[in-house]
Amino acid sequence: MNILKDILYKVQIAAVAGDTSVAVNALCFDSRKVSLNDVFIAIRGAEADGHAFIDAALRQGAVAVVCEEMPGSMVNGVTYVQAEDTHAALAVMASNYYGNPSGNIKMVGVTGTNGKTTIATLLYQLFRKAGYKTGLLSTVRIMVDNKEYAATHTTPDPLTINRYLDLMTQEGVEFCFMEVSSHGIAQKRTEGLRFAGGIFTNLTHDHLDYHHTFAEYRDVKKRFFDLLPKEAFALTNADDRNGAVMVQNTAARKYTYALKSYADFRARILENQFGGLLLKIGENEVWVKLIGQFNAYNILAIYATAELLGLETMEILRLVSELESVQGRFQYFVSEGGVTAIVDYSHTPDSLKNVLQTINSIRTGNEQLITVVGCGGDRDKAKRPVMGEIAAELSNKVIFTSDNPRTEDPEEIIREMEQGVAPQYYNKTLSVTDRKQAIKAACQMAGQNDIILIAGKGHETYQEINGERKDFDDFKIAGELIKALDK
Ligand SMILES: CC(=O)N[C@H]1[C@@H](OP(=O)(O)OP(=O)(O)OC[C@H]2O[C@@H](n3ccc(=O)[nH]c3=O)[C@H](O)[C@@H]2O)O[C@H](CO)[C@@H](O)[C@@H]1O[C@H](C)C(=O)N[C@@H](C)C(=O)N[C@H](CCC(=O)O)C(=O)O
Numbered sequence: 001m002n003i004l005k006d007i008l009y010k011v012q013i014a015a016v017a018g019d020t021s022v023a024v025n026a027l028c029f030d031s032r033k034v035s036l037n038d039v040f041i042a043i044r045g046a047e048a049d050g051h052a053f054i055d056a057a058l059r060q061g062a063v064a065v066v067c068e069e070m071p072g073s074m075v076n077g078v079t080y081v082q083a084e085d086t087h088a089a090l091a092v093m094a095s096n097y098y099g100n101p102s103g104n105i106k107m108v109g110v111t112g113t114n115g116k117t118t119i120a121t122l123l124y125q126l127f128r129k130a131g132y133k134t135g136l137l138s139t140v141r142i143m144v145d146n147k148e149y150a151a152t153h154t155t156p157d158p159l160t161i162n163r164y165l166d167l168m169t170q171e172g173v174e175f176c177f178m179e180v181s182s183h184g185i186a187q188k189r190t191e192g193l194r195f196a197g198g199i200f201t202n203l204t205h206d207h208l209d210y211h212h213t214f215a216e217y218r219d220v221k222k223r224f225f226d227l228l229p230k231e232a233f234a235l236t237n238a239d240d241r242n243g244a245v246m247v248q249n250t251a252a253r254k255y256t257y258a259l260k261s262y263a264d265f266r267a268r269i270l271e272n273q274f275g276g277l278l279l280k281i282g283e284n285e286v287w288v289k290l291i292g293q294f295n296a297y298n299i300l301a302i303y304a305t306a307e308l309l310g311l312e313t314m315e316i317l318r319l320v321s322e323l324e325s326v327q328g329r330f331q332y333f334v335s336e337g338g339v340t341a342i343v344d345y346s347h348t349p350d351s352l353k354n355v356l357q358t359i360n361s362i363r364t365g366n367e368q369l370i371t372v373v374g375c376g377g378d379r380d381k382a383k384r385p386v387m388g389e390i391a392a393e394l395s396n397k398v399i400f401t402s403d404n405p406r407t408e409d410p411e412e413i414i415r416e417m418e419q420g421v422a423p424q425y426y427n428k429t430l431s432v433t434d435r436k437q438a439i440k441a442a443c444q445m446a447g448q449n450d451i452i453l454i455a456g457k458g459h460e461t462y463q464e465i466n467g468e469r470k471d472f473d474d475f476k477i478a479g480e481l482i483k484a485l486d487k
C-alpha cells in the first residue's frame with residue numbers, strides 16, 4: 001500500500017479536502033477500471049470529461065479523487081485533491097507510484113513528425129549489440145531488453161510508461177529509447193519522467209485535426225525540449241526549418257546534426273542504392289543497409305546520440321553498419337518474376353514524398369512505379385488531397401484504396417484524395433476501395449523490373465473498420481498475391 005501524500009509529491013495542488021495520509025491501492029484514470037481503495041484521477045479528454053465519472057469511480061471503491069474542479073457535493077471519508085492540471089498530476093503521480101524509475105535509466109525521447117520509430121528502434125538495436133541491457137517504447141513494440149510486449153500507442157499513458165520503466169529497472173536496463181508523440185506531449189504523458197536526452201527529427205504536416213494549426217503542433221513538440229533538464233542533451237536537425245525553434249528555450253545542452261547545414265554532427269551521402277547507403281560521417285565512411293536520404297538523417301541522429309551517450313566512435317560505426325531496417329519501413333522483396341514490392345509506413349505527405357523520391361532517385365526509369373495508397377479515417381482530413389497529389393505526381397500509376405477507415409466511409413476518403421490529383425495525371429490513377437483487391441490490381445499490372453509501393457500501413461497487421469480490427473498485413477498479402485501470379 002502507498003500513502004496518498006507520498007504519491008502527490010511535486011504535484012501542483014490547489015486545494016485538499018480530507019486526509020492525504022490515507023493508504024491507497026493503485027492509480028486509475030478510467031472509472032470503469034477502478035478497484036477498491038484506488039485513487040481516481042479525473043481527466044478532461046478529447047471525447048469525455050472524467051469529472052463526470054467521479055461518482056461512478058467512488059461506487060467502484062475509489063478512496064481518493066484528484067480533479068481540476070471540486071465536485072458540488074463531497075462524500076464523507078473520501079479525500080479530494082484539486083490539482084491545477086490533472087494530466088500533469090497523473091504523470092507525476094505515476095512516476096512517484098512506481099518509485100521514479102526513469103531516474104535509474106538513461107532515457108532518450110525521440111520526437112518529430114517522421115522517423116521516431118526508426119530512430120528509437122535502431123538505437124535500441126545498436127545499444128543491445130553494444131552489450132547493454134536496453135529498453136524500447138515504440139509504436140510497433142515495447143521491449144524490456146529481450147522481452148517483447150504489445151504496443152497500443154506511440155507514447156503510452158503515464159501509468160503504462162512507468163510500469164514498463166519499473167520492469168526495466170528490475171531487469172537492470174541501462175538505456176531506454178522512447179517515441180514521444182505530439183499527442184503524448186499535449187496530454188503530458190511524459191511529464192514526470194527524467195530524460196537524459198531528446199532528439200528532434202523533423203516537422204511537417206500531420207495531426208492538424210488534433211492540434212488545429214501548424215504553429216500549435218510545432219509548439220507542442222517544442223514543449224518536450226522546454227522541459228528537458230540542464231544535464232540532458234537536446235539534439236536537433238539543423239536542416240529542418242523548425243530545428244532551431246525546438247531547442248530555443250531548452251535548458252539542456254544543445255547539439256545539431258545535418259546533411260546540408262553547419263552542425264556538430266555532419267554526414268554526406270556518397271552512394272544511395274537499393275542495397276543501402278554509403279555515408280561519410282565526420283571523417284569516416286560507413287555502409288548502412290537502410291535506403292534513402294531520410295534514412296541518412298535517421299542514421300546520423302543515431303550516430304550522434306550514441307556519441308553523446310558515451311559510446312566509442314569506431315564501435316558506433318561498426319554497429320551502425322549492422323543495423324537492419326525496421327518492420328514496415330521500406331520493407332521489400334523481389335518476386336521470382338522480377339517485381340519489387342515495397343511496404344512502407346508513409347502515412348503523411350512528407351513521408352510519402354520522401355519514399356517516392358527515394359525510389360525515383362534509385363530506379364533506372366525504364367520500369368513502372370505503381371503506388372497503392374490510402375489515408376486513415378478519423379484523422380487529419382487536410383492531408384488527403386496532398387497525399388493524392390504527391391502520389392500521382394511521383395508515380396507512373398496510382399491505385400487509391402482504403403487504409404484504416406475507422407468510422408468513416410472509405411469511398412469518401414478516396415474521393416478526398418482524388419481531389420488533389422492534377423488534371424494532367426487523371427489517367428494515371430484508379431480507385432479500388434478493397435485494399436486486397438487494390439494490391440492485387442497492382443500485382444497484375446506489374447511486369448518484370450516494375451516497382452510496387454504499398455504505402456500507409458507498414459507494420460500494421462490489421463485493418464480497422466468501424467471499431468473492429470480485421471487481420472490485414474500488406475507485406476504478407478503482397479507476397480502471396482505476387483507468388484500466385486508468378487505461377
Ligand atoms: C485523442 C487521444 O489522444 N485520446 C487519448 C486520451 O484519451 P482521452 O483522455 O481524450 O479520453 P476521453 O475518452 O476523452 O475520456 C476522458 C477521460 O474520461 C475517462 N472516462 C471515460 C469514460 C468513462 O466511462 N469513465 C471514465 O473515467 C477516460 O478514461 C479519460 O481519462 O488518453 C488516453 C489514455 O492515455 C488514450 O488512450 C487516448 O488515445 C486514443 C485511444 C487514441 O487513439 N489516440 C491516438 C490519436 C494517439 O494518441 N496517437 C499518438 C500517435 C500519433 C502519431 O504521432 O502518429 C500516440 O501517441 O499513440
Ligand SMILES: Nc1ncnc2c1ncn2[C@@H]1O[C@H](COP(=O)(O)OP(=O)(O)OP(=O)(O)O)[C@@H](O)[C@H]1O
Nearest residue numbers: 113114115116117118139294329344345346351355
Ligand atoms: N527522418 C525521416 N524523415 C522523413 N520521413 C521519414 C523519416 N524516417 C522515416 N520516414 C518515413 O516515414 C515513415 C514512418 O517512419 P517512422 O515510423 O520511423 O516515423 P514515426 O515518426 O515513428 O511515425 P509514427 O509515429 O506515425 O509511427 C517511414 O515509413 C518512412 O517512409
Ligand SMILES: N[C@H](CCC[C@H](N)C(=O)O)C(=O)O
Nearest residue numbers: 347375376379403404456457
Ligand atoms: N500514429 C498514426 C498512424 C497512422 C497510420 C495510418 N495507417 C492510419 O491508420 O491513419 C495515427 O494514429 O494517426
